[in-house]
Amino acid sequence: GAVVSQHPSWVICKSGTSVKIECRSLDFQATTMFWYRQFPKQSLMLMATSNEGSKATYEQGVEKDKFLINHASLTLSTLTVTSAHPEDSSFYICSARDLGPTSGRRGTQYFGPGTRLLVL
Amino acid sequence: QKEVEQNSGPLSVPEGAIASLNCTYSDRGSQSFFWYRQYSGKSPELIMSIYSNGDKEDGRFTAQLNKASQYVSLLIRDSQPSDSATYLCAVMGSQGNLIFGKGTKLSVKP
Numbered sequence: 001g002a003v004v005s006q007h008p009s010w011v012i013c014k015s016g017t018s019v020k021i022e023c024r025s026l027d028f029q030a031t032t033m034f035w036y037r038q039f040p041k042q043s044l045m046l047m048a049t050s051n052e053g054s055k056a057t058y059e060q061g062v063e064k065d066k067f068l069i070n071h072a073s074l075t076l077s078t079l080t081v082t083s084a085h086p087e088d089s090s091f092y093i094c095s096a097r098d099l100g101p102t103s104g105r106r107g108t109q110y111f112g113p114g115t116r117l118l119v120l
Numbered sequence: 121q122k123e124v125e126q127n128s129g130p131l132s133v134p135e136g137a138i139a140s141l142n143c144t145y146s147d148r149g150s151q152s153f154f155w156y157r158q159y160s161g162k163s164p165e166l167i168m169s170i171y172s173n174g175d176k177e178d179g180r181f182t183a184q185l186n187k188a189s190q191y192v193s194l195l196i197r198d199s200q201p202s203d204s205a206t207y208l209c210a211v212m213g214s215q216g217n218l219i220f221g222k223g224t225k226l227s228v229k230p
Contacts, residue, residue: 107212114163
């Protein structure tokens with residue numbers, strides 16, 4: 001099946017530092033990847049849509065200068081949390097959309113395992 | 121605003137019973153529908169996708185879609201304690217993004 005990886009799975013950092021999270025589609029190409037955030041006992045919140053070769057589209061209320069997204073290739077998108085603060089502590093999850101020829105998977109989003117960020 | 125509604129639960133069923141999870145959506149033009157399962161502390165895992173009216177079966181899972189009623193459901197037969205999780209209904213938006221419901225928490229009691 002379609003596999004999406006994320007790295008790192010856990011990050012603990014000091015307030016004011018920047019953290020980069022990588023999202024990779026391992027067995028398919030993804031022109032579009034999505035970044036979500038999930039706080040405890042809450043539902044997934046879409047942060048931004050990452051398009052290969054173009055600028056990301058951010059959801060309302062998400063600071064584009066704080067959450068930098070780079071989708072440099074068809075299999076890799078990165079999210080950098082700049083100058084992280086304790087309120088940025090959350091579970092960050094990426095997903096990748098499979099647009100390959102297999103009709104059963106076309107358009108389906110597959111999620112990475114998530115990155116848990118704790119800012120001290 | 122496009123919305124996806126789910127009963128938050130918790131839905132509690134005994135082991136071996138059928139669990140029925142329901143979802144309604146507001147955008148009549150939606151074409152693609154998905155059910156994801158999310159265990160506590162983990163990311164969502166795709167269970168089923170459905171695009172056409174009717175039933176789609178995969179093992180113990182059956183997804184049902186009724187576009188006229190704007191209704192999607194997921195049936196889990198022979199429920200097991202390992203099925204205890206939050207089930208997320210999702211509808212694909214016009215930009216290829218997923219619009220999620222808040223999820224239904226299912227508890228299967230041994």
